[in-house]
Structures are given as C-alpha cells and as structure tokens.
Amino acid sequence: MSYYVIKRTLYGLVTAFGLVLLVFGLMKLIPGSVVNQLVDQSAGFDQKKLAEIEAFLGLDRPWYVQFGTWFRDFLMGDMGYSWRSRIAVSQLLGPRLFVTLELAGLATLISVIFIGIPNGLLAANYKSKWQDTAVRVFSLAALSVPVFWMGSMLILIFSVYFNWSPPLTWVSPTDDLWANISMMALPAIALGLAGAAPLVRMTRNSVLEVKGQNYIRTARSIGNSEIKILFNHALPNASIPIITSAGLQFGFLLGGVVVIEEVFALPGVGRLLLQAISQRDFPVVQACILTIGLFLIFLNIFVDILYAYLDPRIRFIKE
Amino acid sequence: MKKYNNLKKNQNNKISSLLVSLKLYFLREPFLSFGIFILFLITLISIFPDYFASFDPRETNASTSFKGPSITHWFGTDTLGRDIYSRVIYGTRTSLTVASISVGISLVIGSFLGLISGYYGGIIDQILGRLMDIIFSLPALLLAIVISGILGPSLKNAVMAIAIVYTPHFFRVARSGTIAISARPFVLSSKIIGATDFRILVDHIFPNISALLIVQTTVSFAYAILLEASLSFLGLGVQPPNPSLGSILNDGRPFLQLTPWMSIFPGIVIFLSVLVINLIGDTLRDRLDISQGIR
Numbered sequence: 001m002s003y004y005v006i007k008r009t010l011y012g013l014v015t016a017f018g019l020v021l022l023v024f025g026l027m028k029l030i031p032g033s034v035v036n037q038l039v040d041q042s043a044g045f046d047q048k049k050l051a052e053i054e055a056f057l058g059l060d061r062p063w064y065v066q067f068g069t070w071f072r073d074f075l076m077g078d079m080g081y082s083w084r085s086r087i088a089v090s091q092l093l094g095p096r097l098f099v100t101l102e103l104a105g106l107a108t109l110i111s112v113i114f115i116g117i118p119n120g121l122l123a124a125n126y127k128s129k130w131q132d133t134a135v136r137v138f139s140l141a142a143l144s145v146p147v148f149w150m151g152s153m154l155i156l157i158f159s160v161y162f163n164w165s166p167p168l169t170w171v172s173p174t175d176d177l178w179a180n181i182s183m184m185a186l187p188a189i190a191l192g193l194a195g196a197a198p199l200v201r202m203t204r205n206s207v208l209e210v211k212g213q214n215y216i217r218t219a220r221s222i223g224n225s226e227i228k229i230l231f232n233h234a235l236p237n238a239s240i241p242i243i244t245s246a247g248l249q250f251g252f253l254l255g256g257v258v259v260i261e262e263v264f265a266l267p268g269v270g271r272l273l274l275q276a277i278s279q280r281d282f283p284v285v286q287a288c289i290l291t292i293g294l295f296l297i298f299l300n301i302f303v304d305i306l307y308a309y310l311d312p313r314i315r316f317i318k319e
Numbered sequence: 320m321k322k323y324n325n326l327k328k329n330q331n332n333k334i335s336s337l338l339v340s341l342k343l344y345f346l347r348e349p350f351l352s353f354g355i356f357i358l359f360l361i362t363l364i365s366i367f368p369d370y371f372a373s374f375d376p377r378e379t380n381a382s383t384s385f386k387g388p389s390i391t392h393w394f395g396t397d398t399l400g401r402d403i404y405s406r407v408i409y410g411t412r413t414s415l416t417v418a419s420i421s422v423g424i425s426l427v428i429g430s431f432l433g434l435i436s437g438y439y440g441g442i443i444d445q446i447l448g449r450l451m452d453i454i455f456s457l458p459a460l461l462l463a464i465v466i467s468g469i470l471g472p473s474l475k476n477a478v479m480a481i482a483i484v485y486t487p488h489f490f491r492v493a494r495s496g497t498i499a500i501s502a503r504p505f506v507l508s509s510k511i512i513g514a515t516d517f518r519i520l521v522d523h524i525f526p527n528i529s530a531l532l533i534v535q536t537t538v539s540f541a542y543a544i545l546l547e548a549s550l551s552f553l554g555l556g557v558q559p560p561n562p563s564l565g566s567i568l569n570d571g572r573p574f575l576q577l578t579p580w581m582s583i584f585p586g587i588v589i590f591l592s593v594l595v596i597n598l599i600g601d602t603l604r605d606r607l608d609i610s611q612g613i614r
Contacts, residue, residue: 014449015449015452015453015456018449018450018452018453019453019456019457022453022454026465026466026469027469029469029470030469136601137350137598140594140597140598140601141590141594143541143593143597144541144545144590144593144594144597145590145593146545146548146549146552146565146568146586146589146590146593147549148548148549148552148568149548149568149582149586149589149590152568152572152575152582152586153582153583153586155575156575156576156579156582156583159575159576160576251458252458254458254461255457255458255459255460255461256458256460258460258461258464258553259460259549259552259553262553263572273461273464273465274464274553277464277465277468277469277555278468278554282469285465285468285469289457289461289462289465292457292458292461293456293457293461296456296457296458297456300456
C-alpha cells in the first residue's frame with residue numbers, strides 16, 4: 001500500500017509541476033509584451049523608458065530565471081499582485097475559493113444523493129425494462145442541457161412564479177446558514193443535474209455487477225426481500241466505484257462552476273477569472289487556473305489512494 | 320397474417336419497400352434512428368440556412384424591437400429588432416461549424432499521437448502521456464476559457480481552444496486501443512512476415528480502434544457544442560453581430576424577465592442538438608461493443 005501511495009503521489013507531483021510550467025508558458029503567449037499591457041498607451045513613454053520598466057520587472061532575463069523566481073514566490077504563497085486593483089492575488093482568491101468549493105460540493109451532493117444513486121438503483125433494478133430506458137433518456141437529457149441555460153431558466157421560473165430573484169450580496173454560511181442555502185440551492189441544482197449522468201451510469205453498472213454475485217443469490221435464497229437485498233447487500237458493495245466517481249465528478253463540476261457563478265452573480269473564483277480575463281489582469285488569471293488545477297490534481301491523487309484503500313484488489317493489481 | 324400480406328404487396332414498389340425497411344429499422348433502433356433523423360435536419364438547416372431563415376440575422380429594425388413570438392417573428396425579436404428565429408438558424412450553423420472543425424482537429428492530432436504513443440511506448444509515450452495528463456487535469460470549460468481569453472476572444476481562437484481541450488480525450492482512447500491491439504497475435508504475425516511499422520499502424524491497428532474513435536468523436540462533438548455555447552455565452556467565442564447559439568443567449572441575459580424568448584429558444588435548440596448526438600453516441604457505444612476493443 002505504501003509503495004502505491006508513494007508512486008501515485010510522485011506521479012501526481014510531476015503532473016502538478018508540469019501544470020505550473022504550462023500555465024507559466026501560457027502567460028507568455030499573450031499577444032504584445034507585458035509592459036505594453038501594463039502602461040497606458042496614451043502616456044507617451046519612449047522605448048528607453050519601456051525597456052527600463054521591463055528591466056525593473058525582471059522581464060529582460062531569460063525565461064528559466066523568470067520561471068525560477070516566480071516559482072519560488074509561488075511556493076511561498078506569493079502569487080503576485082493584481083495589475084488592476086494592486087491587491088495581492090492570494091488575498092483576492094482566498095474568500096472566493098470558499099464560495100466555489102461550497103457550490104461544487106453542494107452540486108456533487110445533489111448529483112450523487114438525489115439524482116445519481118436513486119436513478120442508478122432504479123435502472124439496475126428494472127434492467128432492460130421501460131424504467132431503465134426512461135432513466136437512460138433522462139440522464140442523457142440532463143447531460144445535454146447547457147448548465148448556464150438551465151440556470152437562466154431556473155431564475156426565470158422562480159422569478160415569474162415565486163417572485164424570487166438572485167440576491168445581490170453573498171452571505172457566508174457562518175453568518176446566516178438559511179440565507180446562504182437559499183442562495184446556493186438553485187445554482188447547485190443546475191450544476192448537479194448537469195453532472196449526474198456519469199453517476200447514474202456508474203451506479204447502474206456497479207449495482208448490476210454486484211447483483212450477479214453468488215452472495216446475492218444466497219441472500220435471495222434464504223428469503224430476503226428484493227428491497228432488502230438491494231439496500232443491504234448490493235448498494236454497499238457497489239458503493240466503492242460510486243464514491244470514487246463522485247470524487248472525480250467534483251472536479252468536473254468545478255469547471256461548470258465558472259459559468260454558473262456568472263449566471264447567478266456569485267462571488268467565486270470563476271467570476272474572478274472571467275473578470276480578470278476581460279480586464280486582461282493576467283496574474284489573477286494565472287492564480288485562478290493554477291489554484292483550481294492543482295486542487296484537482298491533488299483531489300485525483302486522494303481519490304485514487306482512497307480507492308486503493310477501500311478496495312484491496314486495486315492496489316494488488318497496480319503493484 | 321394480414322400484416323404479412325401488406326408487406327408482400329408493397330415489395331413490388333421500391334419506395335414503399337424502402338419505407339417498410341426504414342420503419343422496421345426505426346422499430347428496432349428507435350433512439351438511433353430518431354437521433355440520426357433530427358441530426359440530419361439540423362445539418363440540413365446549417366448547410367442551407369438561407370432556405371430556412373425568414374430575415375437577415377444581422378438586420379436591425381428599431382420599430383420591431385422587444386416583440387414576443389408572433390407569426391412573422393416565430394421566436395420573437397431582440398433588443399435591436401433582429402429576428403431571433405433567423406438568428407437561431409444562422410447561430411446553429413456557426414455552432415455546428417465550430418464544433419465539427421475543432422473536434423476534427425482533435426480527432427486527427429489526438430489519435431495520431433495516441434497511435435504513435437501506444438505503439439512505440441518508451442520515452443515518446445512518457446512525454447506525450449504526461450503532457451496530455453496535464454491538459455486533462457484542468458476542467459474542459461476552464462481551460463477553454465483561459466486559452467481563448469489569453470489569445471483574445473474570436474471565432475478562430477475558440478476553435479483552437481476547443482481543439483486543444485479535446486485532444487487528450489482522443490489521445491487516451493487511441494493510445495489504450497493501440498496498446499490492446501498491439502498485443503494481439505495478428506499484429507505479431509505481420510511483424511514477423513516483415514510488415515513495416517507504418518503498414519501495421521495503418522492497415523491493422525487503426526481499423527481496429529476506429530470503432531472506439533467513432534464513439535469518442537460523437538461524444539466529444541456533443542460536448543464541443545456545449546463548450547462553444549458556453550464560450551460564446553461568456554462573450555469569448557463568436558463576436559457580434561454574428562450570431563451563435565451561445566451569443567444569442569448572452570444578448571438576452573440582461574433582459575431575462577423582459578424578453579424571455581431570447582433565452583428560451585436558442586437554449587432549446589442547443590439542448591436538442593446535443594441530446595440527439597448523445598443519443599446516437601450512447602447507442603453506438605452499446606452496438607459497437609467497445610469493451611471488446613479495450614480489454
């Protein structure tokens with residue numbers, strides 16, 4: 001087990017370092033020089049002055065030296081300053097990360113507990129019957145709805161019929177839990193629905209696989225009811241792949257969070273990113289994508305290790 | 320028996336017999352044939368939008384702005400008095416074009432690299448594999464937003480962003496398929512009789528992984544339409560005044576309560592297009608028996 005953990009972690013660290021390098025490289029693709037982006041074009045700086053600013057920012061050094069300095073600062077938690085607001089990027093990001101993670105977490109919860117598992121169980125229990133087909137069409141439909149459109153439609157329906165409108169300021173759950181939940185419910189539903197299809201499929205397939213096992217036949221032959229077999233024997237044994245795919249789904253939903261935050265005007269990382277892109281505030285863009293990317297890489301390592309821990313068969317194959 | 324007689328009578332007529340076999344096919348594969356039928360319609364609309372649109376999608380008309388759906392303007396009009404129905408028709412064309420070009424690029428590059436990586440293994444495989452893992456580690460939408468945001472919002476950059484995002488998907492499928500097929504005896508035998516690597520890859524491995532690639536193409540195509548819509552919705556895709564399904568939704572966003580038709584209809588079109596492609600992909604996945612190729 002420890003061999004597997006070390007191997008998986010090292011592998012993840014290589015990917016993480018690659019990501020850091022890639023994001024650093026992406027910023028070099030920006031058309032025009034950084035100095036041109038920074039200074040006001042109308043101010044009439046001459047070439048000499050521009051070169052001076054470039055030297056001051058260290059942009060005249062070779063890229064690997066720039067990368068080294070930047071990476072050292074990054075490891076120490078210094079992600080630079082926003083070009084527009086002059087606030088430290090880490091300070092901008094901190095509170096927004098919480099909103100994004102809360103939203104993605106709630107959405108995962110909805111897609112696993114309220115959509116994925118019930119539908120997957122239904123489809124597995126009525127394999128090849130009309131219920132199975134209905135669940136399949138439903139989950140494909142959920143997969144096909146654009147998340148942002150779903151969000152807009154929910155706002156529309158709730159504003160027309162319930163006179164509800166998305167609140168303007170965000171409330172932290174520690175201040176007012178109810179206000180926070182009522183604010184997060186609709187975006188989480190829209191997002192959770194979009195991410196539910198793989199979970200439905202995973203639940204259905206793993207429950208079906210377990211239902212073919214001998215101990216299920218034994219449980220049935222000693223006279224257990226179908227419901228009891230399903231919930232006491234099939235579901236617990238099928239839950240390992242469901243848990244791990246829920247972990248991966250959490251990562252997928254972090255991507256969808258960007259648009260849904262924009263639709264519901266929630267102050268999360270996604271909105272910060274979009275705002276930074278439209279203002280061409282690249283240190284912030286860099287920090288946003290790195291934070292989410294690194295978070296996902298470490299989440300994947302964690303999920304893989306958890307999977308191996310829960311299911312010894314995996315770690316023996318992988319070793 | 321009566322049914323059978325009807326069938327027999329119709330056999331003389333070629334068209335009716337075609338219809339009968341179509342009907343039988345429809346009964347056997349309802350999802351697939353429904354999906355193909357709708358996809359055919361959507362493709363037709365996006366190839367010949369002039370025959371379907373009733374107005375110029377970019378023509379503004381102040382006197383007709385903010386009108387709800389009516390006989391002249393089926394889906395209503397937007398803030399500038401443009402006909403939403405015509406914009407949706409042309410927008411479908413843009414969205415499908417962007418999605419097919421970008422998925423085409425990822426298909427070619429991703430499966431080429433995947434074939435090479437899976438067949439040769441070693442250091443090439445290590446480097447390419449790590450690179451694709453890094454791209455794969457970011458959520459698709461996030462990566463596409465950042466790429467098109469950095470390069471500057473335009474149609475071309477949106478295509479490039481979507482192509483980059485989906486390349487690792489094809490890479491993974493092609494690579495794992497190639498590894499599985501390479502281990503089969505027939506590949507070994509052709510090596511023994513002296514076939515070149517190129518010949519083995521093109522004649523033996525590629526045809527055997529093509530089913531995997533077809534399914535992946537269908538699935539990615541559906542996602543690419545959603546991704547393009549999301550990018551345009553955020554203003555990072557097609558630039559005004561050209562319509563795309565996502566950008567019409569973006570135009571309608573500030574007036575959601577006032578002119579809901581601007582948001583409802585383009586969304587339904589996106590939903591339907593993606594749904595039928597997903598139906599086709601899901602059925603193909605079952606029918607082509609994908610599991611045989613990988614394991």
